[in-house]
Amino acid sequence: MRGAWLIARSVLVEAVRRREVYAVVLVSLVLIGAVMTVDFFNIEGLSKFYREVALKIMSVATAFTVIVLAARQLPREFESRTIYPLLAKPVSRTSFLAGKLLGVMLAAAFCFLLFMGIFLVGSAYLHLKTQWALFGQYVYLQMLQMLVLATLAFWLSMVMNLDAAITLSCVFYVTSSVILSASTYIYDLVPQYAKALLLGAIYLLPQLDLFDLSEKAVHAEVWPPLPASVMGALTLYGIAFASVYFLISLRLFARKPL
Amino acid sequence: MSNLPVIEVENLVVEYGRGSTATRAVDGISFKVMPGECVGFIGANGAGKSTTIKTLLGFIFPRQGQVRVFGSPAGTVESRQRIGYLPEVALYYPFMKARELLELYGGLQGLGRAELKRRIPPLLEEVGLAGRGETLLKNFSKGMQQRLGIAQAIIAEPEALIFDELSSGLDPVGKFDLRQVLLKLKQAGRTIFFSSHELTEVESLCDRVIMIHKGRIVTEATVQELMKPLNEFQVVFQLPDGSPVPDSISRHKPERDGSNWRASIRDTAEYAAAVADLSQCGARIVSTSSNSRSLEDYFISLVRGTGGNA
Amino acid sequence: MRTKPGIPLLTGIVLLALSPLLAEAIIRRPLAAGIRSDDPTASEQRNRSAFAIILGNFRSDFSDLIFIKTERYLHSGVGFVPHLDTEAMSNTGEVKQKGAPGSQYEHDPATCTDPTHHHDKDGHDDHESTTSGKAGAAPSPSQVMEANLATPEMRETAELKPGEKRVEEEAEGVATIVPTRNKDFRGFVGDLERAVKPWHDPSTPHTHTAGTELLPWYRLATMSNPNNIRAYMIGAWWLKAMHKEKQREEAVKFLDEGIQNNPKAFQLHVMKGVILREQGKTTASLEAFLVAADLGLAQRPVNYEETTGTVASSQTWTHYMEDDLTAALNFSVLTVRNAEGLGPALRLAKQFQARRGDIPPLNALITRLQSGGGAAAALFLKP
Numbered sequence: 021m022r023g024a025w026l027i028a029r030s031v032l033v034e035a036v037r038r039r040e041v042y043a044v045v046l047v048s049l050v051l052i053g054a055v056m057t058v059d060f061f062n063i064e065g066l067s068k069f070y071r072e073v074a075l076k077i078m079s080v081a082t083a084f085t086v087i088v089l090a091a092r093q094l095p096r097e098f099e100s101r102t103i104y105p106l107l108a109k110p111v112s113r114t115s116f117l118a119g120k121l122l123g124v125m126l127a128a129a130f131c132f133l134l135f136m137g138i139f140l141v142g143s144a145y146l147h148l149k150t151q152w153a154l155f156g157q158y159v160y161l162q163m164l165q166m167l168v169l170a171t172l173a174f175w176l177s178m179v180m181n182l183d184a185a186i187t188l189s190c191v192f193y194v195t196s197s198v199i200l201s202a203s204t205y206i207y208d209l210v211p212q213y214a215k216a217l218l219l220g221a222i223y224l225l226p227q228l229d230l231f232d233l234s235e236k237a238v239h240a241e242v243w244p245p246l247p248a249s250v251m252g253a254l255t256l257y258g259i260a261f262a263s264v265y266f267l268i269s270l271r272l273f274a275r276k277p278l
Numbered sequence: 279m280s281n282l283p284v285i286e287v288e289n290l291v292v293e294y295g296r297g298s299t300a301t302r303a304v305d306g307i308s309f310k311v312m313p314g315e316c317v318g319f320i321g322a323n324g325a326g327k328s329t330t331i332k333t334l335l336g337f338i339f340p341r342q343g344q345v346r347v348f349g350s351p352a353g354t355v356e357s358r359q360r361i362g363y364l365p366e367v368a369l370y371y372p373f374m375k376a377r378e379l380l381e382l383y384g385g386l387q388g389l390g391r392a393e394l395k396r397r398i399p400p401l402l403e404e405v406g407l408a409g410r411g412e413t414l415l416k417n418f419s420k421g422m423q424q425r426l427g428i429a430q431a432i433i434a435e436p437e438a439l440i441f442d443e444l445s446s447g448l449d450p451v452g453k454f455d456l457r458q459v460l461l462k463l464k465q466a467g468r469t470i471f472f473s474s475h476e477l478t479e480v481e482s483l484c485d486r487v488i489m490i491h492k493g494r495i496v497t498e499a500t501v502q503e504l505m506k507p508l509n510e511f512q513v514v515f516q517l518p519d520g521s522p523v524p525d526s527i528s529r530h531k532p533e534r535d536g537s538n539w540r541a542s543i544r545d546t547a548e549y550a551a552a553v554a555d556l557s558q559c560g561a562r563i564v565s566t567s568s569n570s571r572s573l574e575d576y577f578i579s580l581v582r583g584t585g586g587n588a
Numbered sequence: 589m590r591t592k593p594g595i596p597l598l599t600g601i602v603l604l605a606l607s608p609l610l611a612e613a614i615i616r617r618p619l620a621a622g623i624r625s626d627d628p629t630a631s632e633q634r635n636r637s638a639f640a641i642i643l644g645n646f647r648s649d650f651s652d653l654i655f656i657k658t659e660r661y662l663h664s665g666v667g668f669v670p671h672l673d674t675e676a677m678s679n680t681g682e683v684k685q686k687g688a689p690g691s692q693y694e695h696d697p698a699t700c701t702d703p704t705h706h707h708d709k710d711g712h713d714d715h716e717s718t719t720s721g722k723a724g725a726a727p728s729p730s731q732v733m734e735a736n737l738a739t740p741e742m743r744e745t746a747e748l749k750p751g752e753k754r755v756e757e758e759a760e761g762v763a764t765i766v767p768t769r770n771k772d773f774r775g776f777v778g779d780l781e782r783a784v785k786p787w788h789d790p791s792t793p794h795t796h797t798a799g800t801e802l803l804p805w806y807r808l809a810t811m812s813n814p815n816n817i818r819a820y821m822i823g824a825w826w827l828k829a830m831h832k833e834k835q836r837e838e839a840v841k842f843l844d845e846g847i848q849n850n851p852k853a854f855q856l857h858v859m860k861g862v863i864l865r866e867q868g869k870t871t872a873s874l875e876a877f878l879v880a881a882d883l884g885l886a887q888r889p890v891n892y893e894e895t896t897g898t899v900a901s902s903q904t905w906t907h908y909m910e911d912d913l914t915a916a917l918n919f920s921v922l923t924v925r926n927a928e929g930l931g932p933a934l935r936l937a938k939q940f941q942a943r944r945g946d947i948p949p950l951n952a953l954i955t956r957l958q959s960g961g962g963a964a965a966a967l968f969l970k971p
Contacts, residue, residue: 022385022388023385023386026382026385026386027382027386029382030371030374030382033371033373033374033378034371034373037373038373043598046598047601047605050601050602050605050606051605053605054605054606058804058807058808058811059807060803060804060807061803061807061827061835061838061839061842062834062835062838063800063803063830063835066800066801066803066804067801068661068801069801069804069805100369101365101367101368101369102369102370102371104335104337104363104365105363105364105365105368105370105383105427105430105431106383106386107335107336107337108335108358108361108362108363108365108440109358109383109386109387110355110356110358110359110386110387110388111355111386112355161784200777200781201765201766203773203774204765204766204767204772204773204774204778207773215773218773219773219774222774222777223777227777227780227781229781229785230777230780230781230784231784232784233784235660235665235785235786236665236784236785236786238665239661239664239665239786239797242664242797243664243665243786246783246784247783250780250783250784253776253780254780254784257780277337277338277339278332278337278338
């Protein structure tokens, strides 16, 4: 366990010391700032618009950061040969991979915390109220989504090259919500075999959109926090997919000659 | 000290690739390294040295055979508990400081925070990196990285050390420093197993040498045994009329060249005995010369397929 | 000398991020007064804007996507399926649509007091576009007129006081994009989506939220596509609904920009006239109504009655809507009546009639004016 923690810490140190995270945060900040500086008829207190723009940019930026960070963990270790002295120490491949995942999640949390800090400062500046319970749930579900994405990127990075793994993870992230919503439109219109495929896609692929509470967070004034049962179900749902992807990654990694 | 081998390799076969395209990198080698021994693992590029070492650490998996380290199958956490390893090309996280890297590796070997704090400064000094603890590794030269690699390998004072290409990337001063470190470790009774291209290093450090060529072990001997056939003495002498060639000389098949006889003797003791016999029988020694060859000459002749006699 | 690659890269990113601002500057400069939307030079200039360069042909789709978002905002994030889909679903019994013939929802647009309802020619409740994909809680000028018909208490309020919950109950039977449990094949995944996403049981009435929050989206929609006439119109309407002079001025400025970009869009002139009238600028508002009537009459299809209700007519709804022309004509005539009396108003109405022949709503207005203005007098509340 200590080994996993030490490796996780090294991933976090990398994320904190490299400039990519700050670049992403800065670009997002500039984007949010630029959109907010457009003259919207001199109207003040546009809370929904601010939330919508800020939360969307932040969650997309965090997701892409996590995908890139997770997908490159193992290929970079192989490429730079830093994995040899690490795995020569008494640390199992399971601990190593778990440490990497934990590190990516800590880095995601770091990135997201930066964003949330900026978001809250922005809210305070605009004198906007924050619905803390719903906002907390939004942050938690985003982290669950990042966990699923990180494990998926781990898996893909084991079976394809780095660029392909990043691209495919990003495509999956972007199209996931389409699968969820479009399926209800077309289900009645397609033949039986396609119905089975749709059902398979719904159940076998993680529906990342289920972890996106931003729409309720935008209209936070009218929506109550999610009940504990829903949060629990979402937690199980996310952990189930993350576990499957992690175990597949682990199996591949354990068998991989270095 | 236990008499169980630190490293035990039995009929190891390692292949890269599968099926008909598989390349056999190691072809049925067996050897043991006993506690306290310093063993050099020598071979040309592609001979199978790094593959064997990677198998010892569980980085790659054997097709056949058994590999045990401290009695545990290679690759298990237990097998790596008591060893320190320096890879052939040592590269470390460029975003870390030297101290942080040693904390990471030491931590992975179970050292506590206080212990690490105590050990790191003298260790950095020992490998010639004193005062560099807070420098980011991206600013380290290749030689400095190699020195740091040595530090990470020995930070937990492991019972055995496995070095792949021992002094790769080090300048002469670095090599000297490293040799001092290894001599110290050897004197402290550590087991050392390393591959190297620097055969003078092997000569000076090792008790025993294992030579591997095309995946097979071709020589396994103590350095003394190995060096024995490498020295050659020539003696040119004239015998008194009618005197027979002494037995100690005739064994080496001397050749007659006019009134002179010429003999080549490979063993120092035999050479001494032959010279004594010649004096005793009244022979006149016209000249003597010695032709010492190094381990490197031997190795080159071995690799070129001329055996040890070239 | 070695240059750090990060600095030009960062500069590029910042410039890209600032492109909406640049776009505004680029768009506005070349659009001097008098440039027509169908002028090739004007089009070319517009196509050089940052939005056009970055988004290309996608700019109009992007604008529509933004526009659709406003519908969701109005429903606190709940997505409702487009009206035509709901209608089709009601035919199959999938949803119980209140707007179906014979139901209590069927009503006369002229008596409707909900300005957020958009009635098409058949009197359907139109939350989303019927064919073109344009969406939004679109009040047409005729609705604006209807809003004026309503009692002051019933008038729309775009801004809510803290804690205040508006608004009129909305139609039952408008299907949600995320289906109900019994219509959802996705089992627990569907359950989770209904819990996580803003969702409302379509069998129960729902409420609308205030429209102020929609305004930035209309601004962005028009920045993306300066030909998005509905975005200009509805944006201006919500500004007006804030009942503040500052916002009325903003609305007029916004409409002026829309008119510059779309000089033939008579709907924008109607809206401008309505706002000017509310500002007490009667002459300027009459001028706007007359321009609207003039443009509208010119644009009314010759065979309008024959094509009404067909796909061909509905496809052109963004360019011409009978309701909009009706509003233009009515506002023009009634403004003249208020200012100068029944005689001049009747003369103006007949001038309109002479120009394009029989237009049923105009005929109705003339009849009412001829009967002494009785009912018509109530039509037009003074601002």
